Amino acid sequence: MQNTPIKLATLATLLIGPTALADYPATVLASNPLAYYRFEEAPGATTLVDSSGNGLDIDNSFPVGTTVIGSDGAVGSAVTFNGDGYLISPLNLDTSVGDFTIEAIIKRTAGASEGVVIANQDGDLGPGRSNLVVNGGGFVTTFSGGSTTNSGVINTGEAFDHVILTFDQSAVAEGVDPTFRFFINGAEAGTGTAIPEAANGSWVIGANKVLTTQFFNGVVDDVAIYGSRLDDPDGDGDFSDSKIGEHYKGFLSDSITVGSFSSSINYLDSGQSAELNWVVSPELSSLKLDDGTGSIDVLAQTTDCEGSIMVSPTATTTYTLIGVGALGSESLDVKITVDEAAVINSFVSSVDEASPGSNVTLFWDVTNGSSVTIDNGIGAVNPVSGSLIVPVNEETRFTLTATNSQGPVTESVTIALADASLPVAHWRVGEAAGEKNGSVLIGEGGSLFAGLFVGTPSFDTDDPAPVPGGSTASIAFDGAGSWIDVSGYDGVGGDSARTLAFWFKGDLDQPNLNATLLSWGTGATGARFDTRINTAGVNQLRTEVAGSGSNATTSIVTGEWHHCTVVFDPVLGTTIGDALFYVDGNLEALTASGGTTVNTNASNGVRIGSARTFPGRAVAGKMDDIRIYDRALSEDEILSLITPGNGQELKIIAIRQLENGNVEVDWKGAPGDYFFEYSFDLTPDSWLEISDSELILQGESMATSVDDFIAPNAENRKVFYRLRPVD
Numbered sequence: 001m002q003n004t005p006i007k008l009a010t011l012a013t014l015l016i017g018p019t020a021l022a023d024y025p026a027t028v029l030a031s032n033p034l035a036y037y038r039f040e041e042a043p044g045a046t047t048l049v050d051s052s053g054n055g056l057d058i059d060n061s062f063p064v065g066t067t068v069i070g071s072d073g074a075v076g077s078a079v080t081f082n083g084d085g086y087l088i089s090p091l092n093l094d095t096s097v098g099d100f101t102i103e104a105i106i107k108r109t110a111g112a113s114e115g116v117v118i119a120n121q122d123g124d125l126g127p128g129r130s131n132l133v134v135n136g137g138g139f140v141t142t143f144s145g146g147s148t149t150n151s152g153v154i155n156t157g158e159a160f161d162h163v164i165l166t167f168d169q170s171a172v173a174e175g176v177d178p179t180f181r182f183f184i185n186g187a188e189a190g191t192g193t194a195i196p197e198a199a200n201g202s203w204v205i206g207a208n209k210v211l212t213t214q215f216f217n218g219v220v221d222d223v224a225i226y227g228s229r230l231d232d233p234d235g236d237g238d239f240s241d242s243k244i245g246e247h248y249k250g251f252l253s254d255s256i257t258v259g260s261f262s263s264s265i266n267y268l269d270s271g272q273s274a275e276l277n278w279v280v281s282p283e284l285s286s287l288k289l290d291d292g293t294g295s296i297d298v299l300a301q302t303t304d305c306e307g308s309i310m311v312s313p314t315a316t317t318t319y320t321l322i323g324v325g326a327l328g329s330e331s332l333d334v335k336i337t338v339d340e341a342a343v344i345n346s347f348v349s350s351v352d353e354a355s356p357g358s359n360v361t362l363f364w365d366v367t368n369g370s371s372v373t374i375d376n377g378i379g380a381v382n383p384v385s386g387s388l389i390v391p392v393n394e395e396t397r398f399t400l401t402a403t404n405s406q407g408p409v410t411e412s413v414t415i416a417l418a419d420a421s422l423p424v425a426h427w428r429v430g431e432a433a434g435e436k437n438g439s440v441l442i443g444e445g446g447s448l449f450a451g452l453f454v455g456t457p458s459f460d461t462d463d464p465a466p467v468p469g470g471s472t473a474s475i476a477f478d479g480a481g482s483w484i485d486v487s488g489y490d491g492v493g494g495d496s497a498r499t500l501a502f503w504f505k506g507d508l509d510q511p512n513l514n515a516t517l518l519s520w521g522t523g524a525t526g527a528r529f530d531t532r533i534n535t536a537g538v539n540q541l542r543t544e545v546a547g548s549g550s551n552a553t554t555s556i557v558t559g560e561w562h563h564c565t566v567v568f569d570p571v572l573g574t575t576i577g578d579a580l581f582y583v584d585g586n587l588e589a590l591t592a593s594g595g596t597t598v599n600t601n602a603s604n605g606v607r608i609g610s611a612r613t614f615p616g617r618a619v620a621g622k623m624d625d626i627r628i629y630d631r632a633l634s635e636d637e638i639l640s641l642i643t644p645g646n647g648q649e650l651k652i653i654a655i656r657q658l659e660n661g662n663v664e665v666d667w668k669g670a671p672g673d674y675f676f677e678y679s680f681d682l683t684p685d686s687w688l689e690i691s692d693s694e695l696i697l698q699g700e701s702m703a704t705s706v707d708d709f710i711a712p713n714a715e716n717r718k719v720f721y722r723l724r725p726v727d
Helices: 023-030 169-174 244-255 635-640
Strands: 035-037 068-072 077-082 087-089 100-108 115-120 131-134 139-144 147-154 161-167 180-184 187-192 203-205 217-226 258-263 274-280 284-290 295-297 306-311 317-325 328-338 343-349 358-367 371-374 379-381 385-392 396-404 407-417 425-427 451-454 458-460 474-478 483-486 498-506 516-521 528-534 540-544 549-555 562-568 580-583 606-608 620-629 651-657 663-668 672-679 688-696 702-707 720-725
Touching: 023 217, 023 244, 100 115, 100 131, 100 244, 115 217, 139 161, 139 180, 147 180, 161 244, 203 217, 258 317, 258 328, 274 284, 274 317, 274 328, 343 396, 343 407, 358 371, 358 396, 498 516, 498 528, 516 620, 540 562, 540 580, 549 580, 606 620, 651 720, 663 720, 672 702, 688 702
Parallel strands: none
Antiparallel strands: 035 217, 068 077, 077 217, 087 203, 100 161, 100 217, 115 131, 115 203, 131 139, 139 147, 147 187, 161 180, 180 187, 258 274, 274 306, 284 295, 284 317, 317 328, 343 358, 358 385, 371 379, 371 396, 396 407, 425 620, 451 483, 458 474, 474 620, 483 606, 498 562, 498 620, 516 528, 516 606, 528 540, 540 549, 562 580, 651 663, 663 702, 672 688, 672 720
8 A cells, every 4th residue: 555645735844954853863772773874974974873882883985876975864864875876884683583673764766666775685694685675666675584575555755754674583483473564654564474584794775785786766864773673672572662653753753743644534425424633743832723714723632643533524625734843834635525426546457368267356446435346246345445356267247336425336347268278478579569679578468467677688689589480589688687577477376287488598608507597486495486597417497496496407508499398287296396397399307306395475576587586596598489377288289389280279269350340360270271261050061161271371370360251241240260271
């Protein structure tokens, strides 16, 4: 969800600068941080002081990038990162052995790509990874233990957020969930159960631990790291001594007059009531609420920074909360709509087609709805916005109904069944209109399958793979931090059947060990699904699942094109040792057979050309015609991906009628000549010829035939079509 409420009014006084009070730093120091950086130094400072008193000063004598020290912050001065720099704290904290807390005040540059606020480097003890991240969507997250914990809160870039992330080590020992907890602006947000990896390296502020990726773009104010939990300082499981509220109130005192202002409901039918709620600085001298007809004093309704009041507007009303305090004045607006028609802003699904038994996600956004329902047994849902995962076993039409005193409005979305013979994800590479001129790998099935370039992948139009049906380009990776991220598709999860198929031409000199071709999932045992080159062997195919992996036999790094297929079928067995490997259509013997059960965590998005959970695993070479199926392909089906006609079923795959009445029929089959025929009733003797010269050329596997004879006649309301080979 979005961090609410959005600030609608401008600040009367800018809440920054040296006039800020001293409550927040004092509150931080009272909680005994291991390291505390305030960034109060002037531009050009060569040393950034550790205010904790532990002497962990940051050496800034050789600045990295265009980072600006001493810029305007929320609590005094701050540091501005411009997506190209970082700072390194000498703090040494192994987050795998005890409770810890990361606290920061951040404001991301609106629209910036994913950036790391602070991250633990490896050292020589382990892989590290504990961090605080703002992802590409603006969500505040952490990646640790091989998985992402999302706070569910967006840093909009319009204001500073006070962020606290705690880790509960005792929960690991006692098997209690959750172990990670986010607190954003004093409120508990998302939680997660990952266990941090060991590390004894320094801490990086402003970039990924490897110092080459995920540069933060925005402002970072005070940063503190603790060897205990602020939500449970003594670790006894009793939250009554939590310091979260105290720290947030210190932040409010020093930075904000009016922190938040919201309504319990944004639409009312006439005669109904809503509760207005606010969080404000403890340093206010005045707090008033204005409904447009005059203001009332609501400071008396405010206790310990929080307040509320019930309102019953008879018409649409905008309420303005105005606070005056030591930092100046500030106001926020909330609009409550009364007796206006409901509006369905959007009702969509994650995909237009789905395989039988798969899940799709429905998304909706509604204005002025008293109640919102979805049919097909779903019932009442959030009346404003939300998402819901639903199973689809047949073509299904979902209808959303938004209702209030003005009556109902509806919107529908239909999920069609996808052809089970087709892949769930397919990147033809270079075949989509305009694709070769851009920096996006366009997948079939819509925007969810779009792959964004990271680094410098490129389309090679001079060296496409020998794909049946032809190819106009391959995608080239340089092995130097270049890959493609598909953020909208997370691959196949659990122990479900799957097939990976692609063409690969590897550079003879691979710059990275464990060079990875396709990857998704997390780092927990069995939870990732990485297919890579076994550079420690003879450069054969290897698929590993965190815990173990299996190797094929034949080298695929020969400077020539090879077709590679990995098939996992739980009917044959549920460990990675039960996977089947094919190179150029030939079943490979396994030279290593892993025993780890496949239990893929379908998350993080598919990555092409490098590993999703490990740095330094980019591949050098070219790929083409990349496919992921949610079923196990047969050997004949695999051969059909390599040689036209082998195992190629004759099948109509799409029929559509044009505005002029003509009908286009898409079909696939082996190269050759075909009859195109029609029937009105499907009886054996009813088939009549439209054409006797439909053709699939050598090297191709699909064609489109046009009926401009029967279908345009208005009386022919139902027509059947078929293709058959010319004898």
